[in-house]
Amino acid sequence: MSAIELLEGPLWQISLGIFVVFGLWRLFVILTTGRTPVQARPVGSVGLGAARAIVGHFVPRRAFFGQGRVWFVTIAGYAFHLGLFALLFFAAPHVAFLRDHILGFDWPVLPRWGFIVAAQFAFAGLLALWVRRFVDPVVRLITRPDDHIATGLTFLVMLSGCTALGEQSAVLRGIHLGTVEAWLIYFPFSSLMHTFTWPLSRGFTGALAGRRGTRM
Amino acid sequence: MTADTKPFDQQGDTPDTVRVANAMEGFLSEFGPRAASYMNACVRCGLCAEACHFHLATGAAKYTPIHKIKPFEAAYNQMQGPFSWIKRAVGIAPTVSIEDLQDWEELIFDSCTLCGRCTLACPMGIDIAELVKEARHGMYRAGLLPDRLAQIVGHARTNHSPFGTPEDFVKALRAIETEFAITLPLDKPKADLLLTLAPGDLEEHRNSVVGLARILDSLNIDWTLSSLAFEATNFGYLSGDTELQGSLTCRLIDKAREIGATTILLPECGHAWGALRWEAARWYGTPINDIRILHTLELLAERIQTGDIRLHPVGESATFHDPCQQVRRGGLGWAPRVILDALGMELRELENTQETSFCCGGGGGVLANTRAAPLRAQAFDIKRKEVEATGATHFVTSCGQCRLQFDRSRQATNWDKEVESLLELVAANLRID
Numbered sequence: 001m002s003a004i005e006l007l008e009g010p011l012w013q014i015s016l017g018i019f020v021v022f023g024l025w026r027l028f029v030i031l032t033t034g035r036t037p038v039q040a041r042p043v044g045s046v047g048l049g050a051a052r053a054i055v056g057h058f059v060p061r062r063a064f065f066g067q068g069r070v071w072f073v074t075i076a077g078y079a080f081h082l083g084l085f086a087l088l089f090f091a092a093p094h095v096a097f098l099r100d101h102i103l104g105f106d107w108p109v110l111p112r113w114g115f116i117v118a119a120q121f122a123f124a125g126l127l128a129l130w131v132r133r134f135v136d137p138v139v140r141l142i143t144r145p146d147d148h149i150a151t152g153l154t155f156l157v158m159l160s161g162c163t164a165l166g167e168q169s170a171v172l173r174g175i176h177l178g179t180v181e182a183w184l185i186y187f188p189f190s191s192l193m194h195t196f197t198w199p200l201s202r203g204f205t206g207a208l209a210g211r212r213g214t215r216m
Numbered sequence: 217m218t219a220d221t222k223p224f225d226q227q228g229d230t231p232d233t234v235r236v237a238n239a240m241e242g243f244l245s246e247f248g249p250r251a252a253s254y255m256n257a258c259v260r261c262g263l264c265a266e267a268c269h270f271h272l273a274t275g276a277a278k279y280t281p282i283h284k285i286k287p288f289e290a291a292y293n294q295m296q297g298p299f300s301w302i303k304r305a306v307g308i309a310p311t312v313s314i315e316d317l318q319d320w321e322e323l324i325f326d327s328c329t330l331c332g333r334c335t336l337a338c339p340m341g342i343d344i345a346e347l348v349k350e351a352r353h354g355m356y357r358a359g360l361l362p363d364r365l366a367q368i369v370g371h372a373r374t375n376h377s378p379f380g381t382p383e384d385f386v387k388a389l390r391a392i393e394t395e396f397a398i399t400l401p402l403d404k405p406k407a408d409l410l411l412t413l414a415p416g417d418l419e420e421h422r423n424s425v426v427g428l429a430r431i432l433d434s435l436n437i438d439w440t441l442s443s444l445a446f447e448a449t450n451f452g453y454l455s456g457d458t459e460l461q462g463s464l465t466c467r468l469i470d471k472a473r474e475i476g477a478t479t480i481l482l483p484e485c486g487h488a489w490g491a492l493r494w495e496a497a498r499w500y501g502t503p504i505n506d507i508r509i510l511h512t513l514e515l516l517a518e519r520i521q522t523g524d525i526r527l528h529p530v531g532e533s534a535t536f537h538d539p540c541q542q543v544r545r546g547g548l549g550w551a552p553r554v555i556l557d558a559l560g561m562e563l564r565e566l567e568n569t570q571e572t573s574f575c576c577g578g579g580g581g582v583l584a585n586t587r588a589a590p591l592r593a594q595a596f597d598i599k600r601k602e603v604e605a606t607g608a609t610h611f612v613t614s615c616g617q618c619r620l621q622f623d624r625s626r627q628a629t630n631w632d633k634e635v636e637s638l639l640e641l642v643a644a645n646l647r648i649d
Contacts, residue, residue: 022299026256029298033252034244037498041505043547057341063572064337067266077261077339129261137277139262147260189299194259194340201257202341204250212494213547215571216335216343 004170007177012101015181022188027196042211049210050203056215057202069136073129080125084154086110086118087161119162126155150190153183224321225587227359227366232314235358239317242357243291245458246350254347255292257340258282264334264344269574270327273594281334281344284323287312288351321360324351326588330454330487330580331540336572345545345580352456361455362585369455372464377447379415385446388418396426404440410477411441412448412468414485416616420623424484424616427643428512432481434648435524439481445471448482450491454581462499465492469500472507479508481515484639486541486579486615494546513542513614516642517551520558526647529560535608536563537599537622537635538573539615552614552638559641564606566599574598576613578621589624596625603633614638 001009064070088094092109099106110118130151133143160176187193209216230238264281265271271279290310294300303309332345355361361369368378375381379388389400401407411432417425432439445467452461472480482488493509519525536552543549549570556563568574577595582588599622603611611633613619622635 026298030252030256031249033296034246034248036248036250037246038501038503040494040497041503053341057339061336061572063568064263064266070263070266070337073261073263073339133260136262138265138271138280139260141277142260142262142280142283144260191259194257197253197257198340200253204253205335205341205343208250208343212545214544214549216332216341216544 004174004177007174007181011181012177015184019184019187023193023196026188026193027200030197030200039211043213044210046207046210049208049215050206052215053202053206053209054199056206072132076125076128076132078125079121080129083118083120083122083125084158087115087122087158090118091115091161091165093165115165119158122158126151126158130155144191146190149186150192153179153186154192157183224318224360225363225366226318227361227363230359235360236312236314236317239287239354239358239360240291240295240312241354242456243288243351243354244296245353245357247292247296250343251347251350252292252296254340254342254344255289255297258342259340261339263337263339264342267333267335267337269329269331269333269577269595269598270591273598274591278323279327281328281348282342284320284328285344285347285351287316287320288347288354290316291354317355317358317360321355321362324348324355325362325365326582326585326591328580329540329575329577329582331575332545333540333572333575336544348580349453349456352454353458354456356456356458362587364586365451365455365581365584368584369451369457369460372447372451373457373460376444377415378449378451379418379447382443382446385418386443389441392418392422392425395422398426398429400425400429401440403443404475406476407438407440408477409437409439409479409481410445410468410472410475411439411481411483412488413441413446413483414449414488414616415447416620417483420620421484421616421637421640423640423643424637427637427640428481428483430643431516431525431639431646434646435519440475440477442471442475448485448488448492450488451581451584453487453491453495454584458499461491461495465496465499468492469496469504469507477507479510482509482511484512484614484616484619484637486539486546486617487581489546489548490541511542511546511548511551512639513548513551513555516639517554520554525558525642527558527560527642528645528647530610530641530645531560532562532610533564533606533608534559534561534610534612535566535603535606536569536638537566537576537603537611537613537618538570539613539618540573540575540579542614543573544571552612555638555642556612559645561610562608564608566602566606568602574602576615576618576621577625578617583617583621583624589628592621593625593628596621596629600626600629600631600633610636610641612636612638612641 060070090110095106095109133139156179160179164172164176290312294309328348330345334344371378450464577592619635
């Protein structure tokens with residue numbers, strides 16, 4: 001079995017398996033931890049409060065409009081996440097890979113210029129946020145090793161993906177696949193899991209606020 | 217871990233290893249899915265710092281809210297996180313030392329007022345105030361809390377209340393009756409409403425007691441105070457002493473049921489509202505559907521809306537400080553605005569108002585913590601500037617603790633703006649035909 005066959009076959013399946021099994025395990029443990037206390041009589045809707053917080057925290061509150069750091073993180077965060085989303089689900093090789101290996105169907109893909117624009121947004125956002133981890137005293141203090149590893153792995157996945165875009169080199173394609181598999185294996189154990197935990201966190205806070213008739 | 221913090225206080229002579237073990241147990245004693253979701257969502261963006269009055273007032277990175285719970289987070293990842301068993305097995309689980317706990321005491325008790333403003337800035341909506349509150353459970357069990365706070369908890373445990381014994385309470389009531397020529401009903405065997413008070417009401421804010429009594433009488437409410445259940449404040453809630461929090465809560469609920477009261481009325485206090493209205497069921501263990509836990513603000517606003525309370529218009533401008541536990545975390549933001557409108561006052565809102573209001577700087581037990589006074593004064597400066605910017609004639613609030621914080625800080629900074637009680641304004645302008 002060649003290296004590329006190994007990467008496309010058993011290693012892909014193993015890394016995907018670890019991603020799914022341990023990711024689901026982490027969500028299961030979060031939702032079954034400890035106990036939920038008896039709650040006070042509500043004055044507002046718990047469900048509406050949760051929904052409002054899940055949606056509302058997508059944009060900064062008006063009270064923080066005047067703060068530059070808030071805008072920096074918000075703009076860089078959106079540039080990175082939207083760029084990565086476009087690359088992940090609309091880059092032609094990804095759509096073909098998902099069709100052939102997982103879903104069995106495809107959808108319209110980004111033109112080459114669209115890929116380049118999305119990649120530029122994603123890189124600019126990721127690098128801006130990463131550099132901030134070194135230069136901002138607050139973020140430097142609270143950053144964990146995991147935050148650097150997760151960012152670094154994501155950067156490598158994106159970089160190797162760009163180099164493999166032409167699909168002319170099996171080696172470059174293999175390197176990209178290898179970094180993706182490392183990323184998938186690391187994902188459920190890391191802060192990358194915020195991809196799935198953010199609605200829980202916002203939802204719990206929103207539910208509490210809804211019960212109390214306030215907004216948080 | 218390094219926190220670059222001030223010296224710590226510790227109670228008792230428990231060995232360090234036992235303190236750490238107790239802290240670890242206490243950190244996770246009330247842990248549930250909500251806190252677990254928070255611990256698994258933070259991406260360390262640091263935006264919580266942009267909301268915290270202690271960080272904004274000092275510029276110190278250590279006051280970043282999420283940083284304040286670092287030992288608590290370590291305990292979670294060591295003992296209860298989704299992969300803690302793997303981390304322990306391979307020897308990479310984070311550990312917490314006695315030095316860590318001592319270093320973080322200031323961050324958990326002095327520099328967090330449990331105001332929850334950081335949640336508004338957090339992209340993940342993490343309720344860090346709740347996590348700090350749970351972190352205090354561990355610190356209390358470790359015997360690592362500010363001495364002044366520990367002393368007050370001791371009074372609450374042994375004397376019935378931080379104010380004093382039931383006898384002290386009766387003596388204080390009699391003094392108010394004599395001074396203000398008023399009768400305060402005490403220990404009636406049956407009443408519809410049980411009135412509770414905060415220590416500040418019996419000392420600095422006695423006009424509030426008199427005003428509230430006159431309002432209740434004008435509404436023909438059958439009410440009483442109880443010498444065995446008068447304390448509205450809950451220093452178990454503030455210190456992390458969960459056993460005390462439970463017993464203080466149950467005492468009020470049980471007394472109300474004993475006298476057939478359908479309402480427990482809370483005074484102008486912030487955390488009393490959070491502790492009783494929103495957490496009583498948690499500590500009582502069953503839903504409390506037979507007793508309405510009512511805040512003075514609610515009573516006044518509701519009775520104004522029904523026309524039972526009518527007021528002489530004051531007709532001047534006012535700005536209002538929204539107490540965090542009543543408004544952002546308590547849902548009462550509507551009530552003071554109804555009351556101020558009924559007083560005919562032109563409300564000039566602070567730049568940050570209602571849910572986004574800055575804390576006074578003294579909530580969450582920080583006011584009682586004497587060693588935190590310099591930090592409190594720095595945080596107060598944010599509010600002072602906002603109040604001055606409104607140019608309003610009156611500066612009003614509805615929390616006794618906020619008033620005390622403002623009074624002490626304005627004396628320390630020679631600020632001439634007096635803070636007024638909304639309840640006292642209502643009482644002074646009550647129309648009785």
